[in-house]
Amino acid sequence: MGLEVIGLTVRVRDKIVLRRVSLNVDYGTVHVVMGPNGSGKSSLAYAIMGREGYEVLEGDIRVDGESILNLETHERALKGIYLGMQDPPAIPGVRLSTLLIASTNKRMGVSELTKIANPKVVKSAHRIASEIGLSAELLQREVNVGFSGGERKRGELLQAIILEPKIAILDEPDSGLDIDGIRKVASYIGSLRDSGRAVMLITHYARMLHFIKPDTVTVLIGGEVVARGGPELAFEVEEIGYEGVRRKYGSQSTQTVNT
């Protein structure tokens, strides 16, 4: 149970960006997806979220065994999938607090977007913001407008925690953070897992994995899964590089490394 990606091939414009990618993210686990730049990690996240322009040519995406391919992005979100974007856009005019209220209201089935349906949300937003090193003042600012790289990442994580998704996909939540920031983010990812959520953690470097031990690691290169294993695979990537991993595992017909 959780998220299943089955033999997924995705085209963006004229380019195949994912080729027969399969992976499972079970509840209460962290599945790390690693790969060099341009390997298709973000494309995988977008395809799962149903972004326009990411055309699924074959395969399926399932949540708790049910296909979500026919759902729109917001319907997938309401099924409990959350995507923390690698580079979330600025939304001039919409305050972060307003967005938090609107999106939590939606999840609670409240049609009124801007009235606070659950006052706890505001309180916990303040508490969590301060815990992950975001100043509360940022909640009153327009979403990502003038935010530093680190503030954007923390804003995405904050929403991941507040929205309580079943499945959290975090696309490079560590980039742009210093070591203390990475440690904090990692500990929150740990608590997402501990509270039973399925976490898909996308990262380019293994450094964050010193602080959060993944259950599964998948290496994606050129839109294809070239290796899969346990935490040790991440450190192997760190040691021999993606090129090394590709050479070692890429030629094998089986993509799974025995753990």
Add this chain to the structure above:
Amino acid sequence: MSRDAYQRMLRELPFQHMADTPTVKYYTDWKIFEERLNLENSSIEDRIPSVLEHLDYNVVLGVGARVLKEPMGVRIRLLGEGWDGDPRPMSLVGVHSKMHAYHAYRWNTGLLVEVDDGVSFGDLVIASLGGNAYTGHHIILKVGDRAKGRVLVVDYAGPSRGLKTLVIESTVGREADVSLDMLALHSKEHAVYSLTHVVAGDESNVKSKVLSLGGAMSRVQVDYIVEGEKAKLSTLASAIGREGTKSDVILNSVNKGPESEVMVNARGAVLNKGYLALRGSAIVSEEARWASSEIEIQVVIMGEEARGHAVPVLEIHSGDVAKANHAAGISHVLEEQRFYLKSRGLSDEEVSRLLIAGIVEFSGLVEDLKLDPFKLLAVDAREA
């Protein structure tokens, strides 16, 4: 100046002496005003729409004027049609264009509001209501030294085909700390010419929140003359070009006082078949040494056949400035922004509503006055 002189000027003066730009020519569609110049005076005044009923009005200007209550330390006097005493209307703003002359010649209801020195007067809320033809309101506001409080003008123009002119001439005394707020809500049938002139004294602190939802043609202009030494002005504005409406919202500032500070921040949104020019000039005059001026204007185009302009102008005549910045942008809602908000669980329609509400709320007035942004947006020609 006599009414005859105003009448002559009305014939002779142009709507505008110079084109705004060679391409756009005029940001205001003057034809819509011109078509209505011959309207009779209104006989029926608009009713305050239900979204704005809960506000605690002190004065209502419509076809006539009603003073409902005078806050402590505030004196309110009615100025009848053609009032020619002291203070003299138009003496601050001058008469140098057709609409100025028209207003000077025709305004029919006026108010002199004087706030005594050192008074904390709380809130003073003035409604200016349109009618079934022409209405003209003139407000002279004098805020004494060290006075504190908020003046809100609710400029509402309802569903009849009409024309309204509203001119507010205000002076803010030294060390006064005031909010001068303006809510303009006009129906698709009404053309409104609104001009507010604010002169801020030494070490005064003026905050100004402006929210404009224009109508058939709404020209909403606020000129802030920051005359006093170390005077501070900060303006937050929201402007919406709703479906089938035209607005030209102008926020001008002039730093005259040494070490004076100006900050103007405006956000606009244009919906289907709407038109919105959101512009402002920030001028730092020669005598304003070590003054600062910042202006930012952003307009988002959100609909089909929507047209928008974001026009900031910064002119510095002083040799020494502390800070001078201007920024502007016009943008469309990007697929990336839409996807981002949808990924948080909002449908396409909700994304649009949230983006518009965000801009409506930007000035802070909606929050201060406990207004529902969606109900405000829905007030239109059909609401009686």
